[in-house]
Amino acid sequence: MSNLSVCFRDLACEWIERAPMSEQTTFKIGGPADGLLIVHDAASLQTAQQRLREEGVRAMLIGCGSNLLVADEGLRSVVIRFDSGHAAIRQIDKTVLRVDAGVPLAKLSRFAQQQGLSGLEFACGIPGSTGGAVYMNAGAYGGEMVGVLCDAEVLFPSGERRTLAAEELALSYRHSNLMQTAGFVLSATVALTPGDPEIIHRTMSELLTARREKQPLEYPSAGSFFKRPEGHFAGKLIDDCGLRGYRVGDAQISEKHAGFVINRGAATCEQIKQLARDVRTRVFEQFGVSLEPEVRLLGTSWDE
Numbered sequence: 001m002s003n004l005s006v007c008f009r010d011l012a013c014e015w016i017e018r019a020p021m022s023e024q025t026t027f028k029i030g031g032p033a034d035g036l037l038i039v040h041d042a043a044s045l046q047t048a049q050q051r052l053r054e055e056g057v058r059a060m061l062i063g064c065g066s067n068l069l070v071a072d073e074g075l076r077s078v079v080i081r082f083d084s085g086h087a088a089i090r091q092i093d094k095t096v097l098r099v100d101a102g103v104p105l106a107k108l109s110r111f112a113q114q115q116g117l118s119g120l121e122f123a124c125g126i127p128g129s130t131g132g133a134v135y136m137n138a139g140a141y142g143g144e145m146v147g148v149l150c151d152a153e154v155l156f157p158s159g160e161r162r163t164l165a166a167e168e169l170a171l172s173y174r175h176s177n178l179m180q181t182a183g184f185v186l187s188a189t190v191a192l193t194p195g196d197p198e199i200i201h202r203t204m205s206e207l208l209t210a211r212r213e214k215q216p217l218e219y220p221s222a223g224s225f226f227k228r229p230e231g232h233f234a235g236k237l238i239d240d241c242g243l244r245g246y247r248v249g250d251a252q253i254s255e256k257h258a259g260f261v262i263n264r265g266a267a268t269c270e271q272i273k274q275l276a277r278d279v280r281t282r283v284f285e286q287f288g289v290s291l292e293p294e295v296r297l298l299g300t301s302w303d304e
């Protein structure tokens, strides 16, 4: 793996060997990836992807690591992410923005507000990147990426680079077909509507306050751990099973919001998985509802 640094020498990027994934995820969990490549632009990503393919090395792209649970053993692959400092937002029309995948959603929604563009208020408190938000079809408070996305430029594992209309990405609740095609989102185009910057600002402030009041933002987590089951709320089902505050080691169902699993300090991936298994079993036994994790698991599987 050490020879790989040579592959990237001429690219706009940084290369870190044996990079602890606990430093790349909001859960603060995960052993080292064989290598972490922080790229400055899409061209560098494309060249790096091609060279890794030629070397037969597995590559995965992450965003802000805010929806990830990584194995304690780490990842036998190269993890790539964009350097958000080099990611840009371009206004290509009065109401249309082209956004590099590495732009944090918070920055994007603030930019839209300042331009008097409405439609991204829902996203202001989601701690992910634009690319990760497309991949996950991130959403909150009645809004979702599918509501604003026009198209996305995608780099496929074969090396093909193509702009896909939003419909071709098949976005649905916390899902896109990028989960099957393993395409890397390089940039996204969003269409917004003209609005009053002050009203947009007020709405965003209210949503951020609601998050601070309801969510355990003082602890590392990956947000809502389980998807919302049809006709239910995961947090309510968990709470109704008496599992609020339930712990496995340092992994805990938040006392503040039973839909959140938090890391109280030294939680391991195995502890989070055990806690998730216990919760799923109890909820299924009591309510016959099968909870599906929203969090993406890397380097291990839920049943291992």
Ligand SMILES: Cc1cc2nc3c(=O)[nH]c(=O)nc-3n(C[C@H](O)[C@H](O)[C@H](O)COP(=O)(O)OP(=O)(O)OC[C@H]3O[C@@H](n4cnc5c(N)ncnc54)[C@H](O)[C@@H]3O)c2cc1C
Pocket: 026, 060, 061, 062, 063, 064, 065, 066, 067, 068, 101, 125, 126, 127, 128, 129, 130, 131, 132, 133, 134, 135, 136, 137, 138, 139, 140, 178, 183, 184, 185, 186, 215, 217, 221, 222, 223, 224, 296
């Ligand atoms: C406190 C907190 C609150 C949250 N609130 C919400 C919420 O209200 N609504 C919500 O939907 N989510 C929420 N989340 C979860 C998370 O922020 C979202 O899922 C977000 O979209 C993930 O983006 P990311 O850049 O962090 O992706 P990551 O977590 O880094 O990656 C998630 C998945 O996306 C893939 N991916 C990332 N970037 C790309 C790319 N450019 N191209 C292709 N694939 C990519 C990764 O491979 C991985 O499979 C919350 C998380 C936290 C910690």
